[in-house]
Amino acid sequence: MNDNPYQTPSSLMTLAAVEKHKAPCPVCGYPLSRVRLTFPFARCSNCRRRMCLRRSWKSSTLSTLTAIVFFVSMSYFEAVPGSNGLLFAIHAVTFLALGTTWFHLFAQPSLAGRLGPASPVELVREKRRFLEESVSDTSLTDNPENQTPEHS
């Protein structure tokens, strides 16, 4: 008898998370849509925790590289607010737009704290709370008093 009623379909959820534009929820592992996370007060549809985006190594590196390219380009075209204001403004706006794009494409979902992403301690606490909630959910459905006897 290998049937474990307490086993969650975590491997299935991880596979689904590999899907494009989706990332696993840091608390329950459920695949979250990145597009939804760009909105404030986004919640995981499985564990109902509030989520936000946290910059990743990839998004930070791309932003740094973009900054270097723009600095070189601004030096080359002498784009400074005083003499070449329009070119400077175009550089600034494009840089902000690219930085936002990298962030939303490559940032990782994170449990939201009061201000920005929650601390690792808060994440561990919420994970533990989620596990306790799922265990109490299964114990409710597996309550022997609610079941009809199988051996009659």
Ligand SMILES: [Zn+2]
């Ligand atoms: Zn979740």
